[in-house]
Amino acid sequence: MAFLFLFVLCSVVFLQAVRFAQHRGHDMLSIIAVNYMVAFLVTAGIFVLRGGGWGDSSPWISLRLGLFNGFLFVVTFPLLLACLSNAGVGVTSASIRIACLAPVIVSWLAWGESMNPYRWAAVALLPGAMVLIRPRDPFRPNFTAK
Numbered sequence: 001m002a003f004l005f006l007f008v009l010c011s012v013v014f015l016q017a018v019r020f021a022q023h024r025g026h027d028m029l030s031i032i033a034v035n036y037m038v039a040f041l042v043t044a045g046i047f048v049l050r051g052g053g054w055g056d057s058s059p060w061i062s063l064r065l066g067l068f069n070g071f072l073f074v075v076t077f078p079l080l081l082a083c084l085s086n087a088g089v090g091v092t093s094a095s096i097r098i099a100c101l102a103p104v105i106v107s108w109l110a111w112g113e114s115m116n117p118y119r120w121a122a123v124a125l126l127p128g129a130m131v132l133i134r135p136r137d138p139f140r141p142n143f144t145a146k
Helices: 002-024 028-049 059-087 089-111 117-132
Strands: none
Touching (some): 002 028, 002 089
16 A cells, blocks of 8 residues: 555656646756656665665666666657646546556466456456546547547
8 A cells, every 4th residue: 555655646746747847848858857866766775775686586687677667768758748738637647557457458368367356347447437537628629539
């Protein structure tokens, strides 16, 4: 539960900071730099607290995955900015979170991860929730499935 709380808190704070900076005309590269610095400091702190171990056989795997994830974040950042401008923080963050649907289904199909009825209910509710969060503001464009 603590992880979920921290995840939601960090996600909302980051998206709100980006949206605030976007409205004020600030440099988006500085937002990315601050985000990376915070992520690095938190990761380094966890590394030190765990005694220098990552939990797998090779720390290089974790490093490569982290670099790849960071690369993907920078590449997709312009799309995130466009989504924030057009849809707002709520719809954008919900759209980002629905991305968890693919790994859940793949892990169930490929590796046989157990899916209890609560997990299936959560998977079933996600697409419907996306329809319900669309804003009905007459001054904003209607959002389609695309």
